[in-house]
Amino acid sequence: MTTSAASQFPAPVFTGPRIRAAIIDLDGTMIDTADDFTAGLNGMLAQLDAAETSREEVVGYVGKGSEHLIRSVLAPRFEAAHAQDRFDEALAIYQEEYARINGRHTRLYPDVEAGLIAMRDAGLELACVTNKPHRFAVELLQQYGLIGYFSVVLGGDSLAKKKPDPLPMLTACAQLHVAPEATVAIGDSENDALAGRAAGMATLTVPYGYNHGQAIQTIKSDGIVASLLDAAKAIAAHQAVHPTST
Numbered sequence: 001m002t003t004s005a006a007s008q009f010p011a012p013v014f015t016g017p018r019i020r021a022a023i024i025d026l027d028g029t030m031i032d033t034a035d036d037f038t039a040g041l042n043g044m045l046a047q048l049d050a051a052e053t054s055r056e057e058v059v060g061y062v063g064k065g066s067e068h069l070i071r072s073v074l075a076p077r078f079e080a081a082h083a084q085d086r087f088d089e090a091l092a093i094y095q096e097e098y099a100r101i102n103g104r105h106t107r108l109y110p111d112v113e114a115g116l117i118a119m120r121d122a123g124l125e126l127a128c129v130t131n132k133p134h135r136f137a138v139e140l141l142q143q144y145g146l147i148g149y150f151s152v153v154l155g156g157d158s159l160a161k162k163k164p165d166p167l168p169m170l171t172a173c174a175q176l177h178v179a180p181e182a183t184v185a186i187g188d189s190e191n192d193a194l195a196g197r198a199a200g201m202a203t204l205t206v207p208y209g210y211n212h213g214q215a216i217q218t219i220k221s222d223g224i225v226a227s228l229l230d231a232a233k234a235i236a237a238h239q240a241v242h243p244t245s246t
Helices: 004-007 032-046 066-074 080-085 087-101 110-121 136-145 169-177 190-198 226-238
Strands: 021-024 125-129 152-154 182-186 200-207
Touching: 004 125, 021 169, 021 226, 032 066, 032 087, 066 087, 080 087, 110 125, 110 226, 125 169, 136 152, 169 182, 169 190, 182 190, 182 226, 190 200
Parallel strands: 021 125, 021 182, 125 152, 182 200
Antiparallel strands: none
């Protein structure tokens, strides 16, 4: 991200204590996975003899887990009862298709690794919390050489509830041994901000992800940052006025 891109957003302002941990989303925040989702869904739809989907349709559905993604794609292609009847079959086919192509049509967003390095070097504990199934999240982080930055990785199937419920965020904090109020949640969608706020965390949003097809400005957060590196800089600015841990 360029300086000019960063400057279009006001500097985030945190009101809480010194930040000791960051919980970071995956799809749409660290890695652009929309084309993977589209390819996996089209492999599934072909086997169901249904019309193809597109990246433009898919990005409106991303962020709430595989089950929501499948239901959303089936809804306009089948009558309601038929869509429900075919859901289990569709989900199984999709998971098989996605396992085959996970990471094949993806790209890392700019300054992701630089941001993770800056946060790690600042002494922050890092967790990745995503609604993506855990095994797919781990595989993708491994492919991009990012897995080593995270002490905790939680997927949409790791716990009984997904974001926007605060349970995954609170669980990550517990595993990191950091209080929620000393943690910042970073993501691209309202689900990330809602989960973070419900858990009592500071929240930052990035403008380049999916957010269910809605403008990033619709999300209530502590600020928009142009990249994870800008998030690290915002955290560093906050730490400068909170020089000791609380």
